[in-house]
Amino acid sequence: MAEETKARTLTGKVVSDKMEKSIVVMVERRERHPIYGKYLRRSTKLHAHDEANQARIGDTVSIAETRPLSKKKAWTLVEVVEQAKG
Numbered sequence: 001m002a003e004e005t006k007a008r009t010l011t012g013k014v015v016s017d018k019m020e021k022s023i024v025v026m027v028e029r030r031e032r033h034p035i036y037g038k039y040l041r042r043s044t045k046l047h048a049h050d051e052a053n054q055a056r057i058g059d060t061v062s063i064a065e066t067r068p069l070s071k072k073k074a075w076t077l078v079e080v081v082e083q084a085k086g
Contacts, residue, residue: 007064009078014059015045022073023050025063048075058084 012027028043047070048063055061060082063075 007066009062009064010046010075011060011062011081012046014055014057014061014084017050017053017055017057021050021053023048023055023061023077025061025075046075047072048077049073050077055080056084058086 010025010027012025014023015026016024025046025048026043027046028041030039031042032039046063048061049066049069055077059080061080062078064078066074066076068074069076
């Protein structure tokens with residue numbers, strides 16, 4: 001019997017919600033420079049599926065990896081961790 005693997009989850013900030021049932025989430029990470037050792041901030045923009053259109057710009061959200069839903073979308077919204085102020 002095959003064991004179910006847990007989906008990879010990330011947390012980031014919504015930077016666009018202009019699409020129908022889709023959001024763009026910016027995920028930031030800290031990376032160490034290979035030579036100088038300084039920590040640099042790197043970011044990645046991921047397209048995620050938002051079935052209920054509940055996330056708004058500025059919200060902090062949790063997303064999980066899923067099967068490809070379109071050319072760019074392979075993540076889905078799990079929950080809105082914190083709503084944007086205002």
